[in-house]
Amino acid sequence: MTTPFAGYATQQDLDRDYDVDNAVDDFDGYVKWYLETSAAAREALECRVDVPYGPTLMERANIFPASSAEPAPILVFIHGGYWRILTADVFDMIATGPVAAGFAVVNVTYDLCPRVTISEIVRQVRAAIAWAARNAESFGGDPSRIYVAGHSAGGHLTATAVLADWEADYGLPADLIKGAIPISGLFDLEPVSYSFVQTSLRLTGEQVLKDSPIRHIRPSNVPMVVAWGGKETYAFRKQSQDFFDAWQAAGNSGIAVTPDKDHFYIRDGFQTIDGALTQALLRLDGR
Numbered sequence: 097m098t099t100p101f102a103g104y105a106t107q108q109d110l111d112r113d114y115d116v117d118n119a120v121d122d123f124d125g126y127v128k129w130y131l132e133t134s135a136a137a138r139e140a141l142e143c144r145v146d147v148p149y150g151p152t153l154m155e156r157a158n159i160f161p162a163s164s165a166e167p168a169p170i171l172v173f174i175h176g177g178y179w180r181i182l183t184a185d186v187f188d189m190i191a192t193g194p195v196a197a198g199f200a201v202v203n204v205t206y207d208l209c210p211r212v213t214i215s216e217i218v219r220q221v222r223a224a225i226a227w228a229a230r231n232a233e234s235f236g237g238d239p240s241r242i243y244v245a246g247h248s249a250g251g252h253l254t255a256t257a258v259l260a261d262w263e264a265d266y267g268l269p270a271d272l273i274k275g276a277i278p279i280s281g282l283f284d285l286e287p288v289s290y291s292f293v294q295t296s297l298r299l300t301g302e303q304v305l306k307d308s309p310i311r312h313i314r315p316s317n318v319p320m321v322v323a324w325g326g327k328e329t330y331a332f333r334k335q336s337q338d339f340f341d342a343w344q345a346a347g348n349s350g351i352a353v354t355p356d357k358d359h360f361y362i363r364d365g366f367q368t369i370d371g372a373l374t375q376a377l378l379r380l381d382g383r
Contacts, residue, residue: 099273100379101286101287101290103287105256107290110287110291110331111291111292112329113293113329113330113331114287114288114292114293114329114331114332116248116328116329116332116359116360117304117347119328119329119358119359120358120359120360122164123367125359126360127186128354129261130186130187130189130334131186133189133367134185134186134187134188134189135188136189136309137160137189137191137192137211138158138188139376141160141191141192141195142160142161142163142280143158143160143188143191144158144159144160144161144235145185146158146160146205147159149204149223149224149227149228150170150223150224150227151218151373152207154183154205154206154207154208154220155205155206155207155220155223155224156184156205157184157203157204157205157224157227157228158184158185158188158202158203158205159200159201159202159203159235159253160188160191160195160200160201160202160203160353161200161235161236161237162195162198162199162200162236162237163195163198164198164236165236165242167232167233167236167237167238167239168198168199168200168236168237168238168241169198169199169200169238169240169241169242169243169274169381170199170200170201170202170228170232170237170238170241170242170243171194171199171200171201171202171243171244171245171377172201172202172204172224172225172228172242172243172244173187173191173201173202173203173244173245173250173366174204174206174221174244174245174246174247174249174250174253174254174288175187175202175203175204175205175246175247175249175250175278176246176247176248176249176250176251176291177208177248177249178248178249178296178297178360179208179209179214179217179252179260179296179297180208180209180210180293180297181208183205184203184204184319185205185219185318185342187203187247187363188203188368189363189367190245190363190366190373191366192202192366192367192368193365193366193368193369193371193373193374194224194366194374194377196368196369196374197369197374197378198376199377200232200235200236200237201237202224202228202237203309204221204224206220206221206224206242206253207220209296209298210296210297210299213298213303214270214285214297214299214303214307215303215306215307217253218253218256218307221253221256221257222256222257222260222265222266225257225272225273225275226266226268227244227246228242229242229268229272240269240274241274241381242272242273242279243273243274243275243276243277243377243381244257244258244273244275244276245276245277245278245279245366245373245377246277246279246281247279247280247281247362247363247369248279248280248281248282248359249281249282250278250279250280250281250307250330251278251279251280251281251282251283251336252281252283252285252309254276254277254278254279254281255276255278255281255283255309255310255339256307256309257273257276258273258276258309258316258318258320259309259312259313259314271317271318273318274318274319274322274381275294275318275319275320275321275377275380275381276320276380277320277321277322277323277373277376277377278320278322278323278336278339279323279324279329279362279373280323280324280325280332280336280362281324281335281336281339282332282335282338283308283309283310283335283336283338284308284310284311284335284338284339285299285303285304285307285308286304286308287296287331289304296318300324309339310338310339310342313339313342313343313346313348314346315346315347315348316346316348317349318348319348319349319350319380319382320343320348320349320350320351321350321351321352321353321376321379322334322336322339322340322343322350322351322352322353323352323353323354323362323365323373323376324336324352324354324362324373325336325354325355325356325357325358325359325362326354326355326356326357327356327357327358327359328358328359329359332359333381336352337352339349352374353372353373353376355372355381356359
């Protein structure tokens with residue numbers, strides 16, 4: 097069976113390249129690791145669970161307040177799961193490194209496809225960031241130092257947040273986001289719309305054009321660290337490389353971080369203060 101999307105001989109080839117679960121030897125082991133390390137993070141750190149940032153039940157966040165008395169920079173983290181599964185609780189493990197480095201962390205849950213569209217998820221994530229800016233004082237954060245990071249589908253949502261018009265749409269400073277780290281993201285939704293996840297995403301052609309951040313790159317003052325693993329599938333490596341190239345081609349500041357890790361283990365870069373992703377965050381904050 098052939099696929100209409102260029103670059104793949106068959107539908108099976110495209111689906112295999114985007115099937116991250118089956119691209120690793122022990123996916124269940126990764127799930128166990130995420131759950132255990134996230135539970136340990138909530139136990140070890142001060143954590144406010146399920147804080148609402150919007151009117152629906154899924155618009156909530158786990159907040160790890162700053163550990164210092166002075167207003168702290170804020171990391172807003174956006175989880176992955178192909179926009180169709182999981183919540184922030186599975187990824188609280190990413191808070192340990194940033195909190196140790198003096199950040200407050202807002203780990204965002206959002207509603208999922210097919211109950212909502214990707215366009216609605218984009219809106220919810222932007223609303224969460226706006227909420228963090230307006231409520232920063234309640235968790236010891238500095239609203240003038242907001243950084244955004246996300247993994248996989250969250251990498252896509254990180255990029256769409258950077259491209260938001262914060263001043264016109266939210267009445268917030270145009271430079272609200274001071275830096276971003278999209279990790280193993282999906283920046284062009286066209287090939288995704290031909291893959292096995294389309295049955296859940298139900299992307300239309302209009303949504304592909306509207307919600308693919310690589311199609312909306314413009315000159316920006318937001319420095320970006322684009323991260324992906326050297327052991328990821330070709331599709332995910334290409335998505336990040338193409339986005340990084342386009343970001344720089346527009347004259348924007350960006351560096352690539354490509355550790356020799358797979359799609360799931362790359363997130364350990366946030367678990368310690370000396371992890372690659374925590375260190376990237378510190379560089380964005382000028383430290």
